[in-house]
Amino acid sequence: MTVKSLRTAIFLCLLAAAVGTSAAQSAAPDARIQRAVAAVDATRLQSTDLALVNFGTRHTSGTTLPAEKHAGVIQARQWIEAELGRTSQHCQGCLELKQYRSVEGPAPRLPQPAELVTIYAIQRGNDPEAAKRVILLSAHYDTIAMARMNDAEAPAPGANDDGSGTSLVLEAARVLSHERFPATIIYALFPGEEQGLFGSKAFAKLAKSEGWQLEAVLSNDIVGGDNTRDQHNLARVFSEGIPATLTADDADRTTLRRLRLLGAELDSPSRQLARFIATEATAYLPASSVQPKMVFRQDRFLRGGDHTSFNELGFAAVRITEYAENYDHQHQLPRLENGVEYGDLPKFIDFSYLAGVTRLNVAAAGLLASAPAPPAEVKLVTRDLVNSSTLHWKPSPDGRAAGYELLLRETTAPGWEKIVPAGAQLQLTVPDSKDNVIFGVRAYDQDGHRSLVVMPAPER
Numbered sequence: 001m002t003v004k005s006l007r008t009a010i011f012l013c014l015l016a017a018a019v020g021t022s023a024a025q026s027a028a029p030d031a032r033i034q035r036a037v038a039a040v041d042a043t044r045l046q047s048t049d050l051a052l053v054n055f056g057t058r059h060t061s062g063t064t065l066p067a068e069k070h071a072g073v074i075q076a077r078q079w080i081e082a083e084l085g086r087t088s089q090h091c092q093g094c095l096e097l098k099q100y101r102s103v104e105g106p107a108p109r110l111p112q113p114a115e116l117v118t119i120y121a122i123q124r125g126n127d128p129e130a131a132k133r134v135i136l137l138s139a140h141y142d143t144i145a146m147a148r149m150n151d152a153e154a155p156a157p158g159a160n161d162d163g164s165g166t167s168l169v170l171e172a173a174r175v176l177s178h179e180r181f182p183a184t185i186i187y188a189l190f191p192g193e194e195q196g197l198f199g200s201k202a203f204a205k206l207a208k209s210e211g212w213q214l215e216a217v218l219s220n221d222i223v224g225g226d227n228t229r230d231q232h233n234l235a236r237v238f239s240e241g242i243p244a245t246l247t248a249d250d251a252d253r254t255t256l257r258r259l260r261l262l263g264a265e266l267d268s269p270s271r272q273l274a275r276f277i278a279t280e281a282t283a284y285l286p287a288s289s290v291q292p293k294m295v296f297r298q299d300r301f302l303r304g305g306d307h308t309s310f311n312e313l314g315f316a317a318v319r320i321t322e323y324a325e326n327y328d329h330q331h332q333l334p335r336l337e338n339g340v341e342y343g344d345l346p347k348f349i350d351f352s353y354l355a356g357v358t359r360l361n362v363a364a365a366g367l368l369a370s371a372p373a374p375p376a377e378v379k380l381v382t383r384d385l386v387n388s389s390t391l392h393w394k395p396s397p398d399g400r401a402a403g404y405e406l407l408l409r410e411t412t413a414p415g416w417e418k419i420v421p422a423g424a425q426l427q428l429t430v431p432d433s434k435d436n437v438i439f440g441v442r443a444y445d446q447d448g449h450r451s452l453v454v455m456p457a458p459e460r
Helices: 003-020 031-039 042-054 060-064 072-090 163-176 198-209 250-262 269-279 307-311 351-370
Strands: 095-104 114-123 133-140 184-190 213-220 234-238 291-295 317-322 335-337 340-342 376-381 389-394 403-410 418-423 427-430 437-444 457-459
Touching: 031 163, 031 351, 042 072, 042 163, 042 351, 060 072, 060 114, 072 095, 072 114, 072 163, 072 184, 095 198, 114 163, 114 198, 133 163, 133 198, 133 351, 163 184, 163 213, 163 351, 184 198, 184 351, 198 307, 213 269, 213 307, 213 351, 234 269, 234 351, 269 291, 269 317, 269 351, 307 317, 317 351, 389 437, 403 427, 418 427
Parallel strands: 133 184, 133 213, 213 317, 234 291, 376 457
Antiparallel strands: 095 114, 114 184, 234 317, 335 340, 376 389, 389 427, 403 418, 403 437
């Protein structure tokens, strides 16, 4: 062997050793998240969904009915709160049960003012600094029959929309509450979604006004996997591209111009959350389980969901929903007409599929709550005309980062394609041209949990 080849071999060995000792590259699976994912129970999901349907119509205007009417929306929220209370008892009081009340209306689908009550439970993180960061798992518990949209007594069982999402959140709370995480997880069930996202809008305003460090919102709506449609074992994850907070006003024109110049239309915080779910969470799912499919738009045509309420206030939020919907089983009065059965009934739910989507949420929420805070003030140096690229950043603010990684992808690629370990360094230069690729930076802790990716701002 020549001296040159010997030096090359030594260099390659050192490089391999350096990469191999990266905590984020060599971490063992997190046993807590494995346990929580394995504990998801399709039978429990089914019994929860049936209980919700048995309360009858859960129309938001039910709160305006006389007491003798026994409005399903009131009974359902009381039962939801009791279920979360039972979960808290089993984890020695680890959940703080809360209500958030607001009065909404009149509105086109809410002709009389009605009291809305969001039921939520807080699972505080066990790290004093990391606990300030919040991960929100949510769904809505109200229902509607569009043919009689303002009739609080019109039959609207809502098994899938959104009894499935409500069942998912309650099951996720049950399995995740047995574990402890550095960051805080909140489990929230909203009313008023069918009338115009009223419950989630009020709750998002609460988070904004109280200065919550709300890092990620997972909104689950219609996740029961209607069994009359082939779901292809996929759940869609919708995420906005251009942040909803940006407008055409003068104050935002510079930011919008920069996004277009950088080709960063696909790199909003919500899009990074979708990528996290599609890459990090899947490592904890059985091969036969439901897998995430990213959809690069905020939501479906002619439809909306509670994640939008959070997007509009600047929070990273995604909508998770089944792959193939059957509109005969959504917002329909239950009936048999011309040989077609209409109605959002439990008989059309695939509870094995719902368990798979629940596992996806459990893995994603557990990983997000375990990860260190993302790096701060990430910058891409653009002052020089060079073919290499230099990035620098400040440490993760919660002090839990063991190191950092630089991520790269082609400008036409939907997901990250290359990882460059940076170790404890706060600056890195790579031979890749900033003109040709998209960069991102994330942190990892000593156990290999990865943070959300932060896109760099150009620095001249």
